[in-house]
Amino acid sequence: xxxxxxxxxxxxxxxxxxxxxxxxxxxxxxxxxxxxxxxxxxxxxxxxxxxxxxxxxxxxxxxxxxxxxxxxxxxxxxxxxxxxxxxxxxxxxxxxxxxxxxxxxxxxxxxxxxxxxxxxxxxxxxxxxxxxxxxxxxxxxxxxxxxxxxxxxxxxxxxxxxxxxxxxxxxxxxxxxxxxxxxxxxxxxxxxxxxxxxxxxxxxxxxxxxxxxxxxxxxxxxxxxxxxxxxxxxxxxxxxxxxxxxxxxxxxxxxxxxxxxxxxxxxxxxxxxxxxxxxxxxxxxxxxxxxxxxxxxxxxxxxxxxxxxxxxxxxxxxxxxxxxxxxxxxxxxxxxxxxxxxxxxxxxxxxxxxxxxxxxxxxxxxxxxxxxxxxxxxxxxxxxxxxxxxxxxxxxxxxxxxxxxxxxxxxxxxxxxxxxxxxxxxxxxxxxxxxxxxxxxxxxxxxxxxxxxxxxxxxxxxxxxxxxxxxxxxxxxxxxxxxxxxxxxxxxxxxxxxxxxxxxxxxxxxxxxxxxxxxxxxxxxxxxxxxxxxxxxxxxxxxxxxxxxxxxxxxxxxxxxxxxxxxxxxxxxxxxxxxxxxxxxxxxxxxxxxxxxxxxxxxxxxxxxxxxxxxxxxxxxxxxxxxxxxxxxxxxxxxxxxxxxxxxxxxxxx
Numbered sequence: 001x002x003x004x005x006x007x008x009x010x011x012x013x014x015x016x017x018x019x020x021x022x023x024x025x026x027x028x029x030x031x032x033x034x035x036x037x038x039x040x041x042x043x044x045x046x047x048x049x050x051x052x053x054x055x056x057x058x059x060x061x062x063x064x065x066x067x068x069x070x071x072x073x074x075x076x077x078x079x080x081x082x083x084x085x086x087x088x089x090x091x092x093x094x095x096x097x098x099x100x101x102x103x104x105x106x107x108x109x110x111x112x113x114x115x116x117x118x119x120x121x122x123x124x125x126x127x128x129x130x131x132x133x134x135x136x137x138x139x140x141x142x143x144x145x146x147x148x149x150x151x152x153x154x155x156x157x158x159x160x161x162x163x164x165x166x167x168x169x170x171x172x173x174x175x176x177x178x179x180x181x182x183x184x185x186x187x188x189x190x191x192x193x194x195x196x197x198x199x200x201x202x203x204x205x206x207x208x209x210x211x212x213x214x215x216x217x218x219x220x221x222x223x224x225x226x227x228x229x230x231x232x233x234x235x236x237x238x239x240x241x242x243x244x245x246x247x248x249x250x251x252x253x254x255x256x257x258x259x260x261x262x263x264x265x266x267x268x269x270x271x272x273x274x275x276x277x278x279x280x281x282x283x284x285x286x287x288x289x290x291x292x293x294x295x296x297x298x299x300x301x302x303x304x305x306x307x308x309x310x311x312x313x314x315x316x317x318x319x320x321x322x323x324x325x326x327x328x329x330x331x332x333x334x335x336x337x338x339x340x341x342x343x344x345x346x347x348x349x350x351x352x353x354x355x356x357x358x359x360x361x362x363x364x365x366x367x368x369x370x371x372x373x374x375x376x377x378x379x380x381x382x383x384x385x386x387x388x389x390x391x392x393x394x395x396x397x398x399x400x401x402x403x404x405x406x407x408x409x410x411x412x413x414x415x416x417x418x419x420x421x422x423x424x425x426x427x428x429x430x431x432x433x434x435x436x437x438x439x440x441x442x443x444x445x446x447x448x449x450x451x452x453x454x455x456x457x458x459x460x461x462x463x464x465x466x467x468x469x470x471x472x473x474x475x476x477x478x479x480x481x482x483x484x485x486x487x488x489x490x491x492x493x494x495x496x497x498x499x500x501x502x503x504x505x506x507x508x509x510x511x512x513x514x515x516x517x518x519x520x521x522x523x524x525x526x527x528x529x530x531x532x533x534x535x536x537x538x539x540x541x542x543x544x545x546x547x548x549x550x551x552x553x554x555x556x557x558x559x560x561x562x563x564x565x566x567x568x569x570x571x572x573x574x575x576x577x578x579x580x581x582x583x584x585x586x587x588x589x590x591x592x593x594x595x596x597x598x599x600x601x602x603x604x605x606x607x608x609x610x611x612x613x614x615x616x617x618x619x620x621x622x623x624x625x626x627x628x629x630x631x632x633x634x635x636x637x638x639x640x641x642x643x644x645x646x647x648x649x650x651x652x653x654x
Contacts, residue, residue, distance in 0.1 A: 062548050062585045067592025073155065077591040079109045085346055086110060086587070089330060091313045092352035092380075093119035094126020095572055096558035098296045099156060099579030100350045105303045106159055108587035112303030118332060120312035124297050127357045128572075130287030132463060136364045137523045140413050140474055141357060142532075143458065144292070145442070146282045147271065150573035151594035152580045160295045170295050177285055181459075184279040185441035186430040189244060191448045194428055194508025199241050199447075201276040202615045207622055209236035210614050216262050224259040225540035232258045242613070245275050248445040248454045250570065253478065255406055256536040260568070267568045270599035272609035278442035287462045292572070310335050314378050315386045316351060316555070325391065327555040333378065345554050348586050350579075353387065353545065354397060354561035355380030356570075360529040365496040369528035371480075373404040381531075384561070388545075395545040400537050400561065404530040407537060410480045410491050412499045412526040414473040420521045422471065424507045425457065433460050433471045443476075446506045451477035451484055451491050455503060475503050480528070486514065496524030535560045535569045547578050548585045556582035566596040607651040619653050 059065045067073075088104055090097045101117060104110045117124070131139040146153065157170040165173050189197040205213070216224075216232050224232075229252065237243055238254065246252060250264060274280030284291035301307075315331040327349040330341040343349065358380050363369035375381045384397040401407075416422065425433060429440045439457035446453045455475040462472045480492040486505035487498045494502070500518040509517060518524070544563040548556045556562075558578045560569045567574050580593055599605040611618070620632060636654065639645045648654045 061550075062581075063588060064581060064584045065592050066595040068595050068598070072592040073594065075591060077107055077589050080588045080590075083108055083110050083587060084114075086348060087114045087346065088116065088348045088350065089341060089343075090115070090117045090350040090558075091316070091330075091383075092126060092558075093117050093121075093124035093307070094352055094559060094575065095128050095292070096560075096562075096575035096579045097126070097350065097352055098124065098293065098300065099152075099576045100558055100583050101300050101305055101579075102156055102160070102296060103580050103583040103589075104587070105300065105305065106156075107589050107591060108583055110587070112300070112305045115300075115305045117300075117305065117307050118311045118313050118330070119307065119309050122309050124307065125289050125293040126352070126355075128288040128293050130289030130463065132465065133362070133525070136362060136525045138413050138415050138463065138466070138472055139362060139525050139527065140287055140462070140472070141360060141411055141527050141529065142288075142476075143456070143474060144284065144288045144572050146284075146572060147268075147280055148282070149270075149597035149599075150571070150576070151597060152576040153573050155580075155594055156576060160299050163295050163298065170292070174282070174284065174291075178282045181437045182279070183281050183283055183438050183441050185277045185444075187428050187440075187444055188276055188278075188442075189241075189445045189447045190428060190506065191446070193506060194424065196428075197447045199244070199276065202241060203245070203276070203613055204241035204615070205613060206236050206240075207614075209233075209240055209242070210610075212237055213242075213265065213613065214610075216258065217265055219262065221259060221262070222541070224257075224262060226538045227258040228255050228538055229258050229261050230254045232261075242275075244445060244447060247478070248443060248452065249275065251409060251476075251478065251533055252536060253406065253533065255538075256533065257538045259539065260536055263566070263568050266600040267566070267596065268599075269609045270597070270602070270605040273612040281442055283438075283458055285459055286464060290464060308334070312378055314383055316349060316383075318387075318390050318555075320391045320551075323551050324553060325393070325549060325551045325555070326553045343554065347554060349555040350582055351387070351555065351557050352559045353380070353384040353395065353557050354400060354534065354559070356532050356534055356560060357529055358531055360527055360532070363496055363526040363528075365523050365525070368493055368495050369410065369526045371408075371492045371528050371530065373530045375401060391549075392542070393545060393549040393551075395557075395561070395563075396543045397561075399539050399543045400534040401531055403537070405481070407533040408480055408492075408528070408530045409476060409478050409532055410499075410526060410528050411474060411476040412496060412503075412524050414475060414500055414503065415523045416471040416473070416521060417523060418521050419469070420517055421504070421509070424504075424509055425471070425473075428507060429457065433457055434469070436460065449477070449485060449506055450479065450482045451502065452479050453477045453503065453506060455507075473503075475499065486511070491526075492528060494526065496526050499526050500524040547581045552586075554586065556586055558582055603647070604651065607648065607653050611652050616652065 088110060090100055097117060101115055104115055105112055129141055133139055154171055160170045162168040162170055162173045187196050189199050191197040212233050271280040312333045313330055314333060316327055317329040319326045319328050326345060327343050329343055332339050359372050361370040361372060381397055381401045388394045388397055428444060431439050433439045436459060443454040443456045455473055457473050460471055477491050481490050483489060484502045487494060487502045497518045500522050501514050504514045504517055544561050545557045547562045547564050559575055562578045564578055564581055567577050584593055
């Protein structure tokens with residue numbers, strides 16, 4: 001796939017790039033850190049695009065600095081001067097917006113009554129939803145996976161009171177839960193209608209495939225602008241179990257951004273070994289709305305923060321001249337009437353631009369979800385287009401929302417109504433769903449599904465009011481346009497019942513029983529999301545606006561389509577980070593923003609990941625030419641008896 005005979009020398013080039021000099025591919029990865037610092041100088045305009053490591057504890061051009069360690073983590077900032085005279089208007093009430101509001105209250109110490117959250121819907125949460133629709137059933141459009149090093153998220157949740165445990169924070173209850181009941185999967189993938197695919201923790205990468213990943217890891221960002229994953233990988237990667245793990249876990253497609261793929265590898269290099277069995281992941285007790293959104297809403301309400309529902313922001317008007325950018329007016333529709341808010345420089349505006357769940361639609365047990373790609377006036381994408389037209393620094397929304405065939409996937413929530421389906425679940429996940437503990441431990445991917453279906457069961461109940469003998473299953477598929485293996489229709493044309501039938505087929509229910517069980521033993525609600533993967537589309541620097549654009553006086557961008565260095569989108573952490581950076585910048589909060597976890601600069605993480613990526617094979621076991629073998633032998637002799645040798649042996653590199 002876009003690879004010629006010239007790439008046959010790739011192994012040799014990769015060794016020259018650093019693998020041999022460091023005795024392994026892993027140490028070649030370590031060289032990526034210095035290479036990346038050099039890359040920042042290639043494009044002057046993007047010099048601070050990625051690097052948050054330079055000038056630690058020195059304020060950057062935005063007036064903030066990045067920190068690490070307990071000294072900064074537990075510090076409380078002084079109240080910023082003049083904060084009582086400022087107001088904040090936050091567009092949207094998704095996770096990023098709520099985080100910004102919380103940071104305004106806690107760290108900027110803005111009076112709650114000065115903070116206004118403008119939300120088009122009747123409930124907060126944005127994409128982080130959990131719905132019990134009395135006419136359809138339970139609906140979870142998605143779920144949220146977390147890890148130990150979501151630094152901004154945990155920084156905030158230590159201050160948000162638990163709704164269930166007295167004198168405890170959301171972080172406390174989350175930490176206790178996951179320590180007592182750690183996450184791990186006992187079956188990562190199936191085939192042949194519910195049989196364990198026996199991926200058995202292996203990535204199945206050839207040496208050439210592993211080196212393609214290493215090469216991407218070390219490629220400067222600028223060389224990956226507007227490139228797809230297909231431009232950098234071929235079948236050596238795409239035919240591997242690694243790619244099955246990766247694309248089903250993160251919802252990557254072959255045509256998505258090579259840059260984002262690289263960012264993900266670097267961001268989570270410390271979790272490569274946990275990718276096959278999900279032991280790196282942490283999950284909430286309930287659905288994302290009840291576990292994350294509701295505690296934040298209650299916290300904000302306790303401080304008097306103003307929620308304005310049924311308020312659709314249609315545009316923000318700016319005055320951009322002489323290098324200065326000022327938000328001057330918010331245009332909106334409130335309760336069906338056109339309205340607006342005139343702004344001064346003391347009125348801070350936080351804008352959630354774009355929207356991954358825009359145009360999403362729910363079906364029902366007997367009705368398909370509508371596949372509607374038309375972006376109508378007044379929506380989040382339309383608002384961003386209007387904003388972007390006012391200044392080049394406000395990004396290019398059409399890079400993300402112009403090709404829904406490349407950005408859509410579907411999910412469905414299956415509610416079991418009796419015990420007849422449960423034995424098939426138990427056989428695969430090897431756990432009882434009704435213990436209140438980890439069930440599947442993450443998604444189970446159906447390796448031979450034409451829809452590329454995956455499904456998961458998190459701790460039950462997922463809703464506080466859920467019947468104790470009902471189990472909620474989340475199903476999703478990446479290929480919504482392909483005919484199913486049992487239901488010979490594309491997923492996007494299927495009712496909830498038909499999607500359930502396809503799932504039952506793949507978990508091993510006898511064909512003669514499938515329709516009856518899908519009809520009477522389950523209720524299934526499908527959801528189509530045409531733009532759910534929009535942030536993965538190939539992009540270049542500047543396509544997403546900076547959290548605080550250069551020259552901004554009183555506004556910032558939030559969420560998955562704002563640009564912040566080094567972190568990766570499609571995560572709760574990214575939303576939290578943009579909120580924190582926006583507030584700290586505009587309010588001059590004198591406290592460090594926790595840096596993105598620096599495992600990419602940790603030689604131990606790099607060595608460990610490299611060996612695990614090759615299914616435990618030592619670097620010395622790689623196929624090498626005679627010259628390469630001699631080079632390795634010579635290098636090993638030079639480090640004999642040193643701490644370097646000890647380190648390489650400890651991580652099974654040699």
